[in-house]
Amino acid sequence: MTATVPLNAYLILSAALFVIGVAGVLIRRNVLVIFMAIELMLNAVNLTFVAFARFLHSMDGQIIVLFVMAVAAAEVAIGLAIIIALHRNKESMNVDEINLLKG
Amino acid sequence: MIWLIPIIPLAGSLIVGLIGRRMPRTLATVIACGTPSLSLLLSVMAFVRLLQMPAEGRLLRSSIGSWIASGDFSVSFGFLFDPLSAIMALVVCGVGLLIHIYSIGYMAEDRDYHRFFALLNLFLAEMLVLVLADNYLLLFVGWEGVGLCSYLLIGFWFERPAAASAGTKAFLVNRIGDGAMVVGLIWMILLFGSVDFQTVLTDAPTVLVYGSVTASLLTLLLFIGATGKSAQLPLYVWLPDAMEGPTPVSALIHAATMVTAGIYLVARSAPLFQLAPVSLEIVAWVGGLTALYAASIALVQTDIKRIIAYSTISQLGYMFLGLGVGAYAAGIFHLMTHAFFKALLFLSAGSVIHALAGEQDIRKMGGLRQFLRVTAGSFLVGALANAGIAPFAGFWSKDEILAAVYASGHGPLWVIGALTAAGTGLYMFRLYFLAFEGKSRLDAHMLSHLHEAPWSMRLPLVLLALGSATVGFVGVPPGSGLLQRFLGPVFPASAHEATAEPTSEVVLAVAVLAMAVGGIVMAYRYYLLDPQRSEALAARYPALYRTFFHKYWVDELYETAVVRPTVTSARTLSELFDARIVDGSVNGIAALAARAGSLLRRLQTGQVPTYILSILVGAVVLLGYLAFSG
Amino acid sequence: MEWLVFVPLAAMALVTAVLVIILRNPVYCALSLVGTFFALSGIYLLLQAQFVAVVQVIVYAGAIMVLFLFVVMLLDLGHELPAWLQRDRPRLLIGAGAVAILLLELVIPVGSWTARAPHGPQTSEVVGAAGNTQLVGRLLFTEFLVPFEITSIILLIAIIGAMVLARR
Numbered sequence: 001m002t003a004t005v006p007l008n009a010y011l012i013l014s015a016a017l018f019v020i021g022v023a024g025v026l027i028r029r030n031v032l033v034i035f036m037a038i039e040l041m042l043n044a045v046n047l048t049f050v051a052f053a054r055f056l057h058s059m060d061g062q063i064i065v066l067f068v069m070a071v072a073a074a075e076v077a078i079g080l081a082i083i084i085a086l087h088r089n090k091e092s093m094n095v096d097e098i099n100l101l102k103g
Numbered sequence: 104m105i106w107l108i109p110i111i112p113l114a115g116s117l118i119v120g121l122i123g124r125r126m127p128r129t130l131a132t133v134i135a136c137g138t139p140s141l142s143l144l145l146s147v148m149a150f151v152r153l154l155q156m157p158a159e160g161r162l163l164r165s166s167i168g169s170w171i172a173s174g175d176f177s178v179s180f181g182f183l184f185d186p187l188s189a190i191m192a193l194v195v196c197g198v199g200l201l202i203h204i205y206s207i208g209y210m211a212e213d214r215d216y217h218r219f220f221a222l223l224n225l226f227l228a229e230m231l232v233l234v235l236a237d238n239y240l241l242l243f244v245g246w247e248g249v250g251l252c253s254y255l256l257i258g259f260w261f262e263r264p265a266a267a268s269a270g271t272k273a274f275l276v277n278r279i280g281d282g283a284m285v286v287g288l289i290w291m292i293l294l295f296g297s298v299d300f301q302t303v304l305t306d307a308p309t310v311l312v313y314g315s316v317t318a319s320l321l322t323l324l325l326f327i328g329a330t331g332k333s334a335q336l337p338l339y340v341w342l343p344d345a346m347e348g349p350t351p352v353s354a355l356i357h358a359a360t361m362v363t364a365g366i367y368l369v370a371r372s373a374p375l376f377q378l379a380p381v382s383l384e385i386v387a388w389v390g391g392l393t394a395l396y397a398a399s400i401a402l403v404q405t406d407i408k409r410i411i412a413y414s415t416i417s418q419l420g421y422m423f424l425g426l427g428v429g430a431y432a433a434g435i436f437h438l439m440t441h442a443f444f445k446a447l448l449f450l451s452a453g454s455v456i457h458a459l460a461g462e463q464d465i466r467k468m469g470g471l472r473q474f475l476r477v478t479a480g481s482f483l484v485g486a487l488a489n490a491g492i493a494p495f496a497g498f499w500s501k502d503e504i505l506a507a508v509y510a511s512g513h514g515p516l517w518v519i520g521a522l523t524a525a526g527t528g529l530y531m532f533r534l535y536f537l538a539f540e541g542k543s544r545l546d547a548h549m550l551s552h553l554h555e556a557p558w559s560m561r562l563p564l565v566l567l568a569l570g571s572a573t574v575g576f577v578g579v580p581p582g583s584g585l586l587q588r589f590l591g592p593v594f595p596a597s598a599h600e601a602t603a604e605p606t607s608e609v610v611l612a613v614a615v616l617a618m619a620v621g622g623i624v625m626a627y628r629y630y631l632l633d634p635q636r637s638e639a640l641a642a643r644y645p646a647l648y649r650t651f652f653h654k655y656w657v658d659e660l661y662e663t664a665v666v667r668p669t670v671t672s673a674r675t676l677s678e679l680f681d682a683r684i685v686d687g688s689v690n691g692i693a694a695l696a697a698r699a700g701s702l703l704r705r706l707q708t709g710q711v712p713t714y715i716l717s718i719l720v721g722a723v724v725l726l727g728y729l730a731f732s733g
Numbered sequence: 734m735e736w737l738v739f740v741p742l743a744a745m746a747l748v749t750a751v752l753v754i755i756l757r758n759p760v761y762c763a764l765s766l767v768g769t770f771f772a773l774s775g776i777y778l779l780l781q782a783q784f785v786a787v788v789q790v791i792v793y794a795g796a797i798m799v800l801f802l803f804v805v806m807l808l809d810l811g812h813e814l815p816a817w818l819q820r821d822r823p824r825l826l827i828g829a830g831a832v833a834i835l836l837l838e839l840v841i842p843v844g845s846w847t848a849r850a851p852h853g854p855q856t857s858e859v860v861g862a863a864g865n866t867q868l869v870g871r872l873l874f875t876e877f878l879v880p881f882e883i884t885s886i887i888l889l890i891a892i893i894g895a896m897v898l899a900r901r
Contacts, residue, residue, distance in 0.1 A: 005739045008843055010776070013743045015839035017750050017769075019832055024754030025715055026828035032759050032810060036766050036801065040750055043773055043793070046785075054780040058853025059860075059868050062785050063877050066869070069792050070884045074891030076797050080804050081898035087808050095711050716824060719831050723838065730842045 010051035018044035031086070031093050035079055042072050105165045105182045108145045108192060109231035109245075112138045112224045120221030128216070135220035136203045139227055143196035150189050159592050161186055164237060171240075178298060183237035187593045190435060190586070191234035191367055194442045198359045199227045201563035205450050206351040208559035209457060219259060219349065226252035230360050234367060239288055239298040242368070246284070246332065249361045250277050256356060257348040266347040273341035280331015280338055287324030294321070304374040311378050322375050322382040325368060326389075333365025333419050336393045340658055342416055346408040350453030353408060358415045358445040363438045366422045370431050370594070377429070377595045387427025387508075391519045394420030396655070398526035402533070403641075403651040406463050407452045410534050414489060415445055417523060421504055424520060430507030431594040432587045436578045437500035439586070443574050444488035444497055447567035451482035454556045454564065455538065459549060465534060470543035474553045477561050479539045481568040486535045488571040490528040491619045496575035502612045503578060509611055517611075524615050528622025536631040738779055746772035759810050763801045770794040781857065784866045 017040060024037030046065045053061025083093075090097065115138030123131040153161045163184035171178040184192070203223060210219050229252055233245025250273075258270030288298065294310055294317070295303045311318040329335070334342035345357045356362070369376060369386065376383055394417045401413035418441050425434035456463055458475055472479040488495035491502070501524065509517045543550065555561070578584040629637040641648040653659075749768035756762045770793045777786035804810075860868060873881055 005735045005779070009739065009743075010780070011843040012840055013746065013776075015836065015843060016747055018839065019836045020747070020750045020754060022719060022835060023828075023832050026712070026719070026832065027825070028754060030759060030810075032801070032805060033754070033762050036753055036762055039766065039793075039797070040753060040769065043769065046789075047773060047776065050777050050780050050782045050785055053782065055851060056853050057851040057856045059855045059872055060853075062782050062865075062869055063872050065782075065785050066788065066873070067877075067880060067884055069788060070888060073792060073797060074887050076800055077891045077895040078898065080800055081895040083804060084808065084899045093808075093810060098711060712821070712824060716828055716831070719828070719835070723831050723835050726835070726838050730838050 007051055007055040011048060014044045014047040014051070017041075017047065029094050029096060031083055031095050031098070034095060035076075035083070039072065039076070042068060104145065105149060105163055105184045105235060106167050106180075108142045108149075108196075109182075109228045109235060111141045111145070111228075112231065113228035114138065116221045116224035116228060119217055119224060123217035123221060131217055131220065132207055135224055136200070136207070138224055139196055139200040139203050142227070142231065143193075143200050146189070146192045146196050149184050150193060153184065153186065153189055158588075161592065166237075175296060176292065178238055178240050180241065181237040181299075182235045183300065184235065185593055186589050187367075187370060187435065188235050190439060190590065191363075192231060194439055195227065195230050195234060195360050198442050198446050198567075199223075199230075199355060201566055202351050202355040202359075202446060202450070205354075205453070205560050205563040206349075208557040209351055209453055210349065211557075213349075215259070219256075222252055222255050222259070223351075223355070226256065226356060226361070230364075233364055237300055239291065239300070239303070242371075243284065243288060246328075246364060246368075247281065249356070249364060250274065250281070250332070253277075253345070253356050253361055256352040257345045259348055259352065263347070269341075269344035269347040273345050276338050276341040277331045280328045283324045283331075284328025287321055287328065290321055290324065300371065304372070307374045307378060311375070313378050314380055315378075318375070318379040319381045322372065322379040323385065325372055325375070326382060326386055329365030329368050329423075330389065331365075332368075333362050333423070334416050335365070335389050335420065335423060336396060337657075339393065339397070339416050340661060343409050343412045343654075346406070346412050350408065350449060350456060353412070354446045354449030354453065357412065358449050359442040362415065362419060363422070363442065366419065366426065366434055366438050369423070369426045370435055373426075373431050373594045376426075383427050383429065385427075386423050387513060387516060390420045390423025390425075390427055391508075391516045391523075392420070393417070394424060394523040395519050395526070396420075398523045398530060399651050400654050401530040402526060403648060405466050407455065407465050407468075407534065407538060408449070408463055410465075410530060411445070411448050411452055414448075414527065414530065415441075417527065418445065418489070421501060421520070421523070424516060425504035425507060428508050428511040428513055428516070430504060430511075432590040433500065433503040433507050435590060436586055437497075437504055440488065440496035440500040440571075440575055440578075443567055444485045444495070444571040447481055447485035447564065447571050448489060450560070450564055450567065451478050451485060454478040454560055455482075457556055457560070458553055459545070460552070462549070465537045467544055468538040469541045469545070470539070471553075472539040473543075475539075475555055477555060477564060481564040482539065483535060484568040484571050486531040488575075490531045490623060491524055491615065492528075492623075493616060494572075494575065496571050496573070498616070499575035499578045502615060505615055506608050506611055509607075521615050521618050525618040525622040528619040529626050530622075532623045532626035533630050536626055541631055541634075735779060739776070742772045742775045742779070745769075746776070759805050760802065763798055763805065766801075767794050767798050770798070781860060782865060784869045 021037045021039075021041035021044060024040065025034050028034050028037065046068055049061040049065045049068070051061075053059060053065075086098065087093065092098070115134050119131050119135050123134075149163055153163065156162075164181060166179045166181035168180055169177060170180045203220070206219065206223065210216055213219060226249060229245045229248030231245070233242055233249060236242040236245060254270045254274040257273050258267050260266045261270070291303060292298060295306055297303060297306075311321070327338075331338045342357055342362065346353055348357070376386070397413045397416035397420060401410050401417065404410045404413060418437070422434045422437050422441070425431075425437060455468070455471060455475065455478060458471075458478070459468070462468070484495065488497040491497045493499075505517060505520045505524075508520055545553070556564075576584075577586045629640065650656075746769050749765045749772065752765035753762050753769065756765060770789060774786045774789040774794070777783075777789060855868060
């Protein structure tokens with residue numbers, strides 16, 4: 001075992017977190033929790049960026065992470081606003097009951 | 104400055120057409136008649152400037168700006184004022200102004216007074232664009248513009264079915280000629296890479312080989328356009344019907360100016376035609392045959408305006424005859440004199456129609472001279488000029504054309520021209536004697552309110568009569584008069600022009616004059632002294648009479664040979680092809696889309712988890728491809 | 734040495750992440766997610782990305798998670814739905830298959846993958862000399878100025894959008 005942790009270890013951790021996020025989106029019925037799972041996926045991707053920034057000696061990855069965070073914040077604000085509006089109209093957080101998009 | 108000449112009437116047209124109804128009638132009239140006056144003034148000023156230049160370099164140009172610029176090809180909104188354009192612009196503005204003034208009286212009681220003057224001004228603007236353009240494309244803009252105005256003015260009284268269909272007929276027949284002209288213009292762009300007069304006409308001898316098929320076809324395409332606009336065989340049929348329009352329109356558009364656009368086009372393209380002897384020969388023969396043909400029809404018509412209309416076709420034939428034998432200046436000379444006396448004839452006829460409250464049948468007139476002295480006098484001057492009696496204008500120009508025809512060695516064409524001269528004398532004076540002399544055949548009601556026209560109509564008559572009597576002298580002596588020397592540098596040197604010896608020229612002129620006088624004498628004997636004799640004559644040659652009277656059945660021929668097959672096939676196509684195949688395929692595609700949509704709609708469950716799952720499966724497949732494809 | 738820090742943090746991140754998706758009560762889910770964020774923040778420190786690590790705590794663990802909890806409290810969602818899992822069996826099966834394949838697709842290439850030689854200008858020494866925050870700031874206001882400004886516009890739009898959507 002070497003002294004420093006290799007890039008692959010970070011990437012595998014990131015992949016695992018991402019897949020957990022995907023699974024969460026699939027199995028949960030509560031919109032709010034689905035939303036949290038999406039945040040999990042975003043964080044997994046952020047980890048990849050930071051890891052690459054470290055191992056490629058380039059700060060660009062960290063900058064991208066900041067942008068991702070800003071976009072995530074915007075997304076959360078909008079998403080939660082939608083959830084509040086939805087709750088007001090449907091009195092439900094169950095994703096199965098939200099099917100107004102049906103054509 | 105030159106570009107102002109067509110712009111001013113255009114502005115007048117817009118003002119009178121858009122807000123004319125809201126302003127006092129007098130103001131509208133002043134604007135409508137003021138714009139041609141300004142244009143005339145500017146034309147005269149430009150003309151004077153032209154005269155101060157040396158004879159060989161008389162040319163004024165001005166450009167408003169670029170119109171089309173595409174690669175090497177460019178067209179500008181450019182105007183050109185050379186001796187040829189100058190003559191045309193002066194005739195158009197001068198005659199146009201007089202007819203505007205005449206229309207004040209003639210149209211006074213019409214409820215669409217403003218529309219009439221707006222269109223008349225618009226016509227004048229387009230006509231000036233046509234004669235002042237410095238390239239073929241801008242000329243074509245004016246060409247189509249005058250065609251449009253002609254259509255609108257023929258159908259001015261559109262509530263009358265005859266007027267509406269006459270307008271349509273004029274428009275459609277002109278399309279045939281214009282179609283050929285467009286093809287010619289495109290070909291010209293391909294050959295010369297330009298439509299500019301100066302470029303095309305200067306390069307012509309190097310680009311086109313003398314007598315080549317290309318030169319002949321190109322000039323013939325232009326000439327077909329000219330036959331449409333200038334009412335020559337076989338596209339003349341619209342002009343007689345165009346008499347459904349108001350009489351000032353007939354005078355301005357269908358006699359003095361627009362129909363001469365074809366003459367102008369051929370004269371302007373003289374360097375091109377000079378390279379195509381075959382085309383010139385065709386131009387000459389079409390002109391000569393049209394002259395005789397139209398004169399023969401004019402002999403037996405009974406509608407005062409139609410007789411003059413056929414006379415116009417006949418005189419235009421003379422002009423083409425002159426152009427065809429290379430006597431370009433003579434053709435333009437006749438164009439100029441014709442503009443005066445034909446406008447005079449039409450306006451006099453209009454005065455008669457005005458006095459008789461719309462009656463146009465000369466069999467119901469007679470003896471009008473006692474009541475309409477000014478009109479009768481001016482009509483007589485016009486008739487003498489048209490018949491080519493010395494010293495009136497028509498004599499000098501017609502004589503010069505026929506002299507050139509003879510000098511160029513076209514014997515048969517000279518005979519045709521001389522016969523036409525006799526026919527012209529006959530039909531002009533048949534009209535004069537039947538309408539103005541002899542016993543009155545009017546009913547009492549008509550007689551009671553017979554009145555001479557107001558001053559605004561009489562003034563143009565008198566001025567035009569003066570012009571018709573004297574304007575011919577600018578071309579005296581033949582071949583080297585003021586006009587010919589002025590126009591000379593514009594046209595390529597022609598081998599034929601004025602090479603006949605003076606003595607033989609005088610003999611020829613006297614011979615033609617004798618023919619014309621013979622026609623007049625015949626008219627006097629048959630129609631004034633003893634009207635029964637004309638009927639006896641008609642009875643003796645029934646076939647000939649009927650042929651003339653029914654205008655050689657050409658309208659009927661076109662109806663069966665062209666119009667009806669076109670309409671029938673169009674109807675068949677619309678029923679079979681359009682309704683079944685076009686609509687069918689369109690509806691079929693629409694139905695297909697609808698069916699596919701209703702199938703695909705089942706995928707749209709509205710269940711968000713389903714969507715997420717689809718996205719995931721898609722992402723997995725894509726990622727698999729990316730990760731393991733190499 | 735680094736492994737001693739990495740392994741606990743990684744284990745904590747994975748465990749809290751799994752808790753996020755299997756706990757029934759949304760409040761507990763949110764709290765687990767905070768745990769994940771903290772673990773990741775630690776890993777960022779390990780990766781010498783101090784600024785990102787701090788922002789991770791402030792923005793994610795602070796602002797965003799507070800927003801989540803606020804919504805949970807506001808809408809009174811503290812108690813979970815009786816059926817918290819998807820019950821559509823075919824959908825679950827397909828989903829499970831897809832997730833498994835996805836994991837393989839991500840892990841297999843990564844496991845056998847070797848990074849290119851480091852080539853960027855910001856080596857550990859450079860970063861150590863200038864400081865991570867200063868470098869991030871300089872890059873943000875020079876090379877990435879346009880994206881940075883666009884991000885601010887996105888945030889502005891988000892503010893307006895959230896107000897419009899949540900208004901009664």
